[in-house]
Structures are given as structure tokens and as C-alpha cells.
Amino acid sequence: MNIDTVLRSIVALRASVPEDAFTASALGTEREGSGVVIRENGLVLTIGYLITEATEVWLTRHDGKVIPAHPLAYDQETGFGLVQALGDLDVPALQFGDATKADVGDDVVLADGIGQFVEANIVARQEFAGYWEYLLDEAIFTAPAHPSWGGAALIGSDGKLLGIGSLRLQMVQNQEVADINMVVPINLLLPILDDLLNRGQIDKPPRPWLGAFSAESNGEVVVMSVAEGSPAAQAGLRQGDVISEIRDGEVDGLADFYRKVWKSGPAGAEIPMRILRDGREAWLRIKSADRNSFLKKPQLQ
Numbered sequence: 001m002n003i004d005t006v007l008r009s010i011v012a013l014r015a016s017v018p019e020d021a022f023t024a025s026a027l028g029t030e031r032e033g034s035g036v037v038i039r040e041n042g043l044v045l046t047i048g049y050l051i052t053e054a055t056e057v058w059l060t061r062h063d064g065k066v067i068p069a070h071p072l073a074y075d076q077e078t079g080f081g082l083v084q085a086l087g088d089l090d091v092p093a094l095q096f097g098d099a100t101k102a103d104v105g106d107d108v109v110l111a112d113g114i115g116q117f118v119e120a121n122i123v124a125r126q127e128f129a130g131y132w133e134y135l136l137d138e139a140i141f142t143a144p145a146h147p148s149w150g151g152a153a154l155i156g157s158d159g160k161l162l163g164i165g166s167l168r169l170q171m172v173q174n175q176e177v178a179d180i181n182m183v184v185p186i187n188l189l190l191p192i193l194d195d196l197l198n199r200g201q202i203d204k205p206p207r208p209w210l211g212a213f214s215a216e217s218n219g220e221v222v223v224m225s226v227a228e229g230s231p232a233a234q235a236g237l238r239q240g241d242v243i244s245e246i247r248d249g250e251v252d253g254l255a256d257f258y259r260k261v262w263k264s265g266p267a268g269a270e271i272p273m274r275i276l277r278d279g280r281e282a283w284l285r286i287k288s289a290d291r292n293s294f295l296k297k298p299q300l301q
Contacts, residue, residue, distance in 0.1 A: 001159035003109065003117060009037045009094040010153050011061055012113030013046055013083065015054035015071070022227075022294045023052050033150030034113035035059065035083060036161060037093050042067075042085030043197075045189065046151040047166050048074035051081045053296040059085055062115055073196040076291055077207070078188045079134065079166055082196055094153065097160030099185035102140060109155040110146040110165060110181060118146045120181075123171070128182055129254040130167075131213045131224060133261075133291075136184065141171070145179035154183045161186050201292070205266035208288030212237055216254040220244070230294070235286040238277065245274035261288070 013035045017024055027049055035046035044059060051057060057069040067087040074081045102108070104122050111117035120142040128139035145168050146152055152165035163183035170177050195202045211230020214221050221243040226232040243251055246260035264271050267290035274283055 001109070001155065001157060003111070005092075006094065006109075006153075006155055006159050007111055007115055007117065008062060009092050010111055010113045011035050011037065011044060011059045011089070011091065013044070013050055013069075013151055014058045014060070015051050016056040017053050018055060018296065021053040021296050023049075027052065031150075034111075034148065034152050034165075036151075036153045036164065037089065037091045038096070038161070040093050042069075042087075042089035042091070043072075043093075044069065044083040044085065044089075045164060046081045046083060047164050047184070048076075048079050048081030050151055051083060055296075057083055059083070059089065060113065061089070061091060062113075073200045075192060075196060075202060076134075077202070078136075078192070079184050080164065080189055080192075080196075094155075095160045096186050096190070097156045097158060097162045099140065099162045099187045102156065102162055102185075107157050108142055108162065110142060110149070110152050110183075111155060112146065112148040112152045112165075114148070116146070116148060118144060120144055120146075123173070123178075123180060127255055129216070129258060131215055131254075133209060133212070133258060135255055135258045136188075138185065139166075140183040140185055141169075141180050142183060143171075143173075143178050143180045145181050149181045152181075154186075206290040206292060207262050208264055208267050208269045208271060209291035210237075210261065210271065210286055210288055211291075211294075212243075214243070214254060214257065219253055221251055221254055221257045227294075231286050231289050235284050237275070237284060237286065240277070242276040243273055244276055244281075247272055264288070267291075267293075 035044035051071040072082040124141040149165035154163040167182040211227035
């Protein structure tokens with residue numbers, strides 16, 4: 001692999017978000033990360049939280065040239081985001097690899113849009129449940145961690161794109177705490193790419209969204225906070241509540257909680273849940289919503 005050739009296909013990304021945007025308080029109004037050029041016409045793949053509700057997006061090549069861009073789509077299920085350069089980006093597209101064939105122990109490179117890269121290894125491939133109602137059946141985890149992971153490109157030994165950097169986490173290895181990156185596998189993009197380009201979203205009913213930020217503790221799902229104005233807030237779900245049952249099924253961890261909610265029907269479905277609060281049991285009925293309905297939409301260029 002010629003790393004210099006690969007790095008040309010990765011750009012720095014900067015997005016501006018209005019102060020009154022739904023995600024502004026959690027993610028900020030000025031967001032910076034990276035993106036990967038995946039088509040010769042200047043289509044850029046990134047991690048979606050960088051461009052959610054963005055009104056301005058700027059891409060910077062390695063030679064310093066800055067090009068305006070338009071946020072095309074953000075897929076809530078995978079976490080991918082798409083951006084279209086509005087000028088001549090003149091950057092080669094990076095070929096897709098096959099993330100399903102990437103194994104634990106494989107040598108990889110995680111590279112960002114300002115030329116920094118980390119030679120790493122895949123240390124795990126496993127389920128990942130995020131506190132923001134997000135679940136991947138098989139995420140890729142790499143170490144050592146890249147200091148600028150958001151939207152960074154995971155590159156295989158053949159120089160092809162295996163995924164997009166999403167998070168920096170910690171794991172215990174040999175009784176020592178190690179920083180790692182979580183990467184969204186590129187194969188999740190292929191079945192939805194045409195929908196995202198043509199419709200701005202995948203062609204199926206949106207999942208029910210609660211607006212609860214939750215964590216798993218000893219197998220229990222504990223509410224850390226609820227989004228202001230969200231279905232969870234309107235129904236009275238509170239910080240510290242333990243969610244123990246959805247409908248008539250006990251909740252076995254965070255991933256199981258999400259799957260039970262999503263099986264309840266499309267956005268708008270009512271979600272009955274049993275909670276434990278201050279040692280007492282109670283039932284709540286949360287009328288779910290489409291998360292996208294709370295977000296500012298990209299302005300047409």
C-alpha cells in the first residue's frame with residue numbers, strides 16, 4: 001500500500017450548525033473531522049454526527065485548497081453521512097474493500113484528513129450499543145487509537161477502504177486499559193447508498209425513537225438523561241430510571257432494549273415499559289417519534 005496515494009483521497013471536514021439546532025448542545029455548533037472521497041464527482045463519505053443539521057460544510061484537501069460542500073444524507077441506523085463537494089474537488093476516489101473479510105489481528109491504517117495516520121491492528125469485531133439509541137451488530141475496533149477519529153478512513157493492507165471512524169473508547173487488555181477506535185464497516189453502506197443519494201434516507205419506515213440516553217450497568221439499562229422535548233421527556237422518563245421490561249419482555253442489556261423498542265413498529269408506535277425508580281416499580285407509555293423530525297434539514301443549494 002502506498003500511504004501517500006491513499007491520503008490524497010481523505011479530506012478534512014468542517015461543519016457549522018445553528019445554535020438552535022436540536023443537536024447543538026450535545027455535539028456543538030462547530031464540528032471538525034474527516035471524510036473520504038468515494039466517487040470521482042466529489043462525493044464524500046463521513047461519520048454522520050459531523051454533518052447533522054449543518055448549514056455550512058467545507059472540505060480541505062491536503063494541499064490546503066478549501067471547497068464548499070453540501071450535506072446530502074445522514075443515516076441514523078449505520079451512522080454514515082454523505083457530503084457532496086460543490087466545487088471541483090479533483091481528488092481520486094478510494095476503492096471499497098470487503099470489511100467482512102477483515103479479521104482480528106489484521107494490520108490496518110486509520111488516517112485522517114490532515115495527513116495523520118496510525119498503523120494499527122483490528123483488536124475486536126463485535127456488537128456495539130451506543131447510548132444514543134444506536135446499535136451495530138458487528139463493529140470493528142482498532143488499536144492503538146487515532147487522536148482524530150471522527151470520519152477517519154480505516155484502510156486495509158491492500159489500500160482499500162474498510163470503514164469510517166466513529167468513536168474513541170477504552171478496553172482492558174492484559175489487565176491494562178487501552179484506548180481504541182470504533183469503526184463503522186464499509187459493507188453497511190453498499191445496500192443503502194443508492195437510497196441515500198436519491199432519497200436522502202433509506203427506503204423504509206423510520207425506527208421508533210425515544211430520546212433516552214442510556215447505559216448498561218451489570219446487565220441493567222439505566223437512563224443517564226433524556227433529550228429535551230423528546231418522547232421520553234414528555235412521558236416522564238427520568239435520569240436514574242432503570243428500564244426493566246418492554247411490553248411483556250424483560251430487558252437484557254442495552255442492545256436487547258433497542259431491539260425490543262425497534263420491533264414495536266415504526267416511528268410513532270407506543271412503547272410500554274416497566275421502570276424501577278427509587279426502589280419502586282412503575283409503567284410508562286412512550287409514544288415514539290421519528291428522530292429526523294427533530295432535526296434541521298439541509299438547505300437546498
